[in-house]
Amino acid sequence: MLRETLRSIFNKLPAKSVHAHCDGPCGVYDPASARVAAEAVLSMTKKLIALAPAGNDQASISAYNNTFSRFVAIKEEESQKTKKELLILWTDYFKPEHLATYPDLHDTFWKAAKLCSACKVNIDQTKAEELLGAVQKIHSMFWSSKGRNDSWVTAS
Amino acid sequence: MIAGLPQADKNLFHKPDLFTLFALIIGYRQHLRVVGTSMEGTLKEGDLITYKKLNPENIDLEIGDIVVASHPKTKNKLIIKRIHRIYQNKFDLRGDNSLSSTDSRELGLIELDKIIGKVDKIFSK
Numbered sequence: 001m002l003r004e005t006l007r008s009i010f011n012k013l014p015a016k017s018v019h020a021h022c023d024g025p026c027g028v029y030d031p032a033s034a035r036v037a038a039e040a041v042l043s044m045t046k047k048l049i050a051l052a053p054a055g056n057d058q059a060s061i062s063a064y065n066n067t068f069s070r071f072v073a074i075k076e077e078e079s080q081k082t083k084k085e086l087l088i089l090w091t092d093y094f095k096p097e098h099l100a101t102y103p104d105l106h107d108t109f110w111k112a113a114k115l116c117s118a119c120k121v122n123i124d125q126t127k128a129e130e131l132l133g134a135v136q137k138i139h140s141m142f143w144s145s146k147g148r149n150d151s152w153v154t155a156s
Numbered sequence: 157m158i159a160g161l162p163q164a165d166k167n168l169f170h171k172p173d174l175f176t177l178f179a180l181i182i183g184y185r186q187h188l189r190v191v192g193t194s195m196e197g198t199l200k201e202g203d204l205i206t207y208k209k210l211n212p213e214n215i216d217l218e219i220g221d222i223v224v225a226s227h228p229k230t231k232n233k234l235i236i237k238r239i240h241r242i243y244q245n246k247f248d249l250r251g252d253n254s255l256s257s258t259d260s261r262e263l264g265l266i267e268l269d270k271i272i273g274k275v276d277k278i279f280s281k
Binding site for chain 1: 171172173174177180187188189190191192193194195196199201202204205224227233234235236237251254255257261279281
C-alpha cells in the first residue's frame with residue numbers, strides 16, 4: 001500500500017525534463033517527400049518529351065518556348081528537392097548501425113543522388129524512372145529499419 | 157536483477173522510498189523526468205532520475221556512467237546519455253538506443269563543463 005502510494009507520488013512529482021531523444025522534430029522522417037518530388041521529375045520529363053509547338057507561327061513558337069522553359073525549371077527544382085530530401089534521410093536518419101542490415105545503403109543513396117543530377121542535366125525518361133526506383137528502394141529500407149512494411153503508393 | 161544491463165546499472169534502480177521523497181521535496185537531491193527513447197534499454201520515457209552534481213574538485217566520471225549534460229547547441233536543454241569514451245576531458249556521449257539517438261556521433265565530443273551531473277538513482281515509471 002505504502003509502496004504503491006509512493007510510486008504514484010513519484011510518477012506525478014513535478015520535474016524538469018531531461019531529453020533522451022533526437023534533436024528537432026524527433027523521428028519525423030519520411031521518404032514520402034522524396035517520392036513526391038521524384039514523381040514530379042518523371043512527370044515533367046514525360047511532358048517535356050511529349051511537348052511540341054502547336055504550329056510554325058511566332059505565337060506558337062513563343063508559347064512552346066514559354067511552356068518548355070517552365071517545364072525545365074520545374075524539373076530542375078524537383079530534382080534538387082529530391083536530392084535534398086534524400087540527403088536528409090541519408091545523413092540525419094540513417095546511422096552507422098544501419099549498415100549492418102543494409103550494407104549497400106551508402107551506394108544506394110550515392111547512386112540516387114547522382115540520378116537526381118542526371119535528371120537535372122538531361123531530359124531522360126529512363127533516368128527519371130531509375131530515380132523513382134531508387135527512391136522506392138530507399139522507402140523499403142527506411143520502413144523496414146523501423147520494423148514496418150509500409151506499402152509503396154505513388155500519387156500519379 | 158535486471159537482465160542485460162551492465163553491473164553498474166543494476167545498482168541505480170531503486171524503488172520509491174520516503175527518504176528519497178523527502179530529499180527531493182526539500183531540494184537536497186536534484187531530479188529530472190526522462191523524455192524520449194534514446195536511452196531505451198535502460199531508461200524509459202517518464203522515468204524519474206536523480207543525479208549528483210559534478211564536483212569540480214573531484215571529477216569521478218567513468219566510461220559507462222549515465223550523465224546529465226547541457227545540450228551543446230540548444231540553450232536550456234538537458235540531455236541524458238551514457239559515457240562511451242573519454243578523450244582528455246572531452247566526452248563521447250551516446251544513447252543506449254543507438255538507432256534513435258542524437259549524440260556525440262552528430263553533436264561531437266562534449267566538453268567537461270557541459271556535464272552537469274552523474275545519475276545515481278533511477279525510479280522506473
